[in-house]
Amino acid sequence: MLEMIIGAIANFFTRFLPFMFFKKHYKKFLFLKDEFPTVLLTILTLYMLFPENSNLNELKYKLIGISITVILHLLFRKFLLSVFIGSFIYILLLNKF
């Protein structure tokens, strides 16, 4: 599984770069610190939400699942609760129990 090893190496870099050779130059990258991770997360979320061959029904269920996740999280701010109940409802809808 070359893909996973590549992912692991990329991950290693994020954790070890400051210790390797960024001690002097890290200030140049500080501008990425606050906003870029959120931008990236937004893009990745949309990318997974709208795959190339998505059908309309699936998309509808996804939006329902996400709405439930968002509402639960705004109400309780319990990370596991929002993630799992939102996913659970989506999976129920998709598999039509």
Place this chain on the structure above:
Amino acid sequence: MKFFNALKDTLPIFVSYFTLSFSFGVLAVKMGIHPYIAIFMSIVIYSGSLQFLLLAIYNKLSLLDIFITSFLLNFRQFFYSLTFLDRYKNHFYKIFALTDETFAILTHKKNDPKYELYVSILNHSYWIIGTICGVVFVQYVNFELKGLDFILISLFVVILIENFLDTKNFFPTILGIISFLIFYFLGVENLLIFSILFSFLIIYLRHKYA
């Protein structure tokens, strides 16, 4: 004594790490990843969002794109390491094991090498144990469920909400949406990489000229 302190402080992490890595183990096997590779990932990657993302993209993107996306997704860890530069000196394992949650526990504590090591090892082992249990669970409980990978989407949505509640800053989310939509409607092939690079450019220009 320090070990028991670490055990007590990491108990809440145990619950979330175990549940999440358990789901990862189940999902990985369901998506056709070999159980040993799933466990291997939890040992050497040890990052929830990246491991789930890899399941979603590993058979869709080129190796270079996988590298770039993984690197950027976890780029925040760069800043955790940076914060701990003096504290950790060159301790290989502790640097490796500096996840969001470990960082969150340790950043409010005084410098204490033994305690740091215990917290790191405990959190890492919760993550690995959860994965092993998930992987074993699917071997025995065979079920057909579509849509398990939705966990990743709702995981990301929750992180986004937390982030927004923290910073009250709409800009990054809006920039992300616009970057994605531009290339989505243009129908370009490397949608992900193009929208990432585009938003990177905007952030850079904004930093430089605003």
